Amino acid sequence: MKTVLPKLGWVALALLGAVSLGVLALSRGESISALWIVTAALSVYLIAYRYYSLFIASKVVGLDSNRMTPAVRYNDGLDYVPTNKYVLFGHHFAAIAGAGPLVGPVLAAQMGYLPGVLWILAGVVFAGAVQDFMVLFISTRRDGRSLGDLIKSELGPIPGVIALFGAFMIMVIILAVLALIVVKALTNSPWGTFTVAATIPIAVLMGLYMRYVRPGRIGEISVVGFILLMGAILLGGQVAQSETWAPMFTFDGKQLTWMLIGYGFVASVLPVWLLLAPRDYLSTFLKIGTILGLALGIFFVAPDLQMPALTKFVDGSGPVWSGSLFPFLFITIACGAVSGFHALIASGTTPKLLENETHARLIGYGGMLMESFVAIMALVAASVIDPGVYFAMNSPAALIGTTAVEAAHTISQWGFVVTPDVLLQTAVDVGEKTIISRAGGAPTLAVGMAHILQQVIGGKTMMAFWYHFAILFEALFILTAVDAGTRAGRFMLQDLLGTFVPSFKRTESLVPNLAATGLCVTAWGYFLYQGVIDPLGGINTLWPLFGVANQMLAAVALVLATVVLVKMKRQRFAWVTAMPTVWLLACTLTAGWMKVFAESPKVGFLSHAAKFSAAAERGEVLAPAKSIDQMQAVIFNDYVDATLCAFFIFVVLSITFFGIRAIMQALKTDKLTVRESEYTELAVKA
């Protein structure tokens, strides 16, 4: 009986998951509860964790509970500390969860909720969680070294340098696209701009307190910071109403762009204790709290899904982003299904804190399942609002115009019937002048979250508060990411340039420091500015570039994992990492190729450039350009984007080439060729 009962439980869970997926897939016309998505997701996660991750842990890599981890070997109480596995789970989750899983699924909702749900679930189980787990395992067996180092030692020095350049460019694109999300959310929104601006003095106040008043007391001052933030949201509502104050916090996209660029530069050269660290505390705690709150909200409110399971835009004609379901859905939802950036985190601090190798399963695989659930919640939040409102918020002005009447007319023609009144009323409800063309995912998510949370606390009158709470929550951790990312990018760049100009390596010295920071800010600022002036909203161009880059990094990490498995002489299990590698290569190379060469100017950068060149020769000026000079700028940007995309393709192809070469070499010999650090048996605990 003891063995039968649990098995019956798992069978029941599998049936529950299958029924939920069936309901999702077969519902047509009638609206169903979002809890079906949640149930399907949780069943899939539990079964995948119980069976697939156990299979990987015991059979594929053979986690060894007797093997000493770097945390034990190098224990210094600082960088290397054996840590309780649940405590470390929290740390790892907080490090991997960011804006990505919140934005991608919102954008993907234009095809309906079903493709997104299926990809998030299949992607995380077979690709994303496998990648995080494998990289954590590989790094743990090699003293907790970084992804670049791991590639260098297992594949060779050249692929190591290529991967480092790739990672830097991915960072640039991530920062640009994250900053663009903030710009889109704050454009002409005095309420939002005021609250986000208020986080700077609040953080500085916290920083000074922790430095001079009561050093290191994080808890008490974070509570004070949180209360001040809530105060800032309430005050923001007053500011937006005031005729004298509102104009002082009303900015257009270009102004916000310059402010963000300046902010990014200043914030990343200031001492960390003053601004970056305290804001990091606030944003981390707010992020975890809000994610938990949203989960509870969805559970108790059980909202109905308004978005259809599938929309007609699966053919690639959608207004939010261009391109057909394959390959573009699979790069639009990156984080939440599979995110290459996690390979940098899983080879960062986490492996240095792992108490026992067997914990890698919970932390690597389990942590990614949790992140995937965040993506599912974002998809739910985007699917419970009126689809008409969804498309009004996410379609560029070039398609739907700038007034509620025009937008409602166009969107109703697409088959999502909506009246201008609904669009105007939604704007009033959330305390904004307009919600039209607020692309970028964050505002849509904020409306969805406000829709859910106001049913728990406050009702309609609190809707505006919840909307700005959600905007603040996202902007806060995006700004922290921009700030920390610029700093990290600076170190990466100094390291890279240092290989050619040694004086650049001195991270303490002011000139190389400022030069590298300036270069880093200029790089992401360039893409941000280009996105802001794009009449198609910028997200259209930048999000696919980001998705391609991020998924390619995942492919690189999975190539590494496959090489390691073969070198461990476990090639009969290499399909576990080779299968998602092949899938990611198929998606990213197709998408990358199409972004460069597709004939449709909506998708391909080169054909877009050709269209503008042809017009420029005829002396015509096409929107967004207002002069021939601007036409030249658009063409130049297209070539930059195409080059960048081609560069990413080069990175992934060359790593794949070096990976296959390493696999061939490993297969030639019967010996283990893996380069793990020496085996030491863990002392048995007394």
Added chain:
Amino acid sequence: MGEYLGQAARLMVGQPDYDTYVQHLRTTHPDKPVMTYEEFFRERQEARFGGATGKCC
């Protein structure tokens, strides 16, 4: 439970447990000086943002 939650919250923002650090130094490196909590806090704060690992998307 509460102790673990506190530890988890601090580690999320890059602060490992101070008591563990002190205990580790006392038992394994009794000759080395032990940082005060304030020094430890500052050292960890610098270390968190001093490397090339950024925040995740």
